[in-house]
Amino acid sequence: MNTKINSKLKAIGMFVLLFIVVQACKKQVKSTETNSGEAAQVAAPFFKLSLAQWSLHKYVNEEKGSPFNFASQAKEMGFEGLEYVNHLYAKEIEALGFETVIDSLQTLSTKYGLQNVLIMIDGEGDLASPDVAVRDQAVENHKKWVDAAQKLGCHSIRVNTFGTNDPALWVPSVVDGLQKLSIYAATKNINVLCENHGWLSSDVPVLMDAIAKVNMENCGTLPDFGNWCVKRKDGAIWGDCLEEYSDKYKGIEMMLTKAKAVSAKAYDFDANGNETTLDFPRIIQLVKNAGYTGYIGVEYEGDRLSEQEGISAIRDLLLKSAKGVQ
Structure with missing residues (x-):
């Protein structure tokens, strides 16, 4: 009789021990999963990363690579979004x-599971021309790209606003061009974004005055970390810069109040991976302070590194900078 009781007690004891061990393992696994989740949450930046296709313009223009490879290249480099150059x-x-072409881009972005973010529009006329006929034709030329952005699932197009370097002429001209295009874009749920892209678009107080006068929700800004030249040699749009906007960080801060996209442009890097002309941690803190949580586009425009090396350097610097924001 005692032997049977002892056997039962041993069996019960083994069962209890086994139960305790299993529960402890479950807690350990749960704890590990929680810690991993917390670590991932801490490691993730407050923004998403997109790749600006201009970072690969040498691949297309000089190496004669296919622009249709953009989605696969961005996917391979770990990006979530695509910013096209028309x-x-x-x-x-x-x-x-x-x-x-637009159908093909949609198919490819879907194939690689990437979000189409925006299209950068060049060569479709001057939306800030003092000549109303030129301006109106530019509006018409841009409409097909608004349609394309809608079809691709983008939220915006980026436009150029060179016009003239005379603020008295430029402001009313660009306001008219932007209003006309934004009215059409609003019917497609697309934003029209002005980048600091040279001339008066890089003179931020003048640009922000124009955006305020447009006074439309879907007309905003795309602050670029670079592109601060307001005057070039012989009045050229591109080329040797004679004068830059005085305070690029203040300019970025002002543009962020109306930003619907952000472009992280960089040119070169030191031995520690920091940009040699731009304080990325300072800029990323400005972006965070503005409450911006959308895509930041990586745009490499240097010559020393290869395009892929430059892209990776910007991506890594953005992620490192995000860790230091408050």
Whole structure:
């Protein structure tokens, strides 16, 4: 009788011990999963990363690579979003047709699971021209890209606003051009964004005055970390810079009040991976302070590194800078 009782007690004891061990393991696994989740949450930046196709313009223009490889290249480098440059598809549009190109980009972005963010528009006329006929034609030229942005699932197009370097002429002209295009874009749920892209668009107080006068929710800004030249040699749009906007950090802070996209441009890096002309941690703190949580586009425009090396350097610097924000 005692032997049977002892056997039962041993069996019960083993069962209890086994139960305790299993529960302890479950707690350990749960704790590990929680810690991993917390670590991932801490490691994730407050923004998402997109790749600006201009970072690969040498690949397309000089190496004669296909711009249709953009989605696969961005996916391989770990990006979540795509920012297209329209004129990199000029030959493809001529050969295949506009709609076929846009359909192909949609198919490829879906294939690689990437979000189409915006399209940078160049070569479609001057939205800030003092000549109303030129300005109106530019508005018409941009409309097909608004349609394309909608089809791709982008939230915005980026436009150029060179016009003239005379603020008295530029402000009313650019306000008119932006209003006309933004009215159309609003019917497609697309934003029209002005980048600091040279001339008066890089003179931030003048630009922000124009945006305020447009006074439309879907007309905003795309602050670029670079592009601060307000005057170039011989009045050229591009080329040697004679004068830059006085305070790029104040300029970025002002533009962030109306920002719907952000462009992290960089040119070169020191031995520690920091940009040699731009204080990335300072800028990322400004972005965080503004409450911006959307995509930040990586745009490499240097010469020393290869395009892929430059892209990786900007991406890594953005992630490192995000860790230091408060």
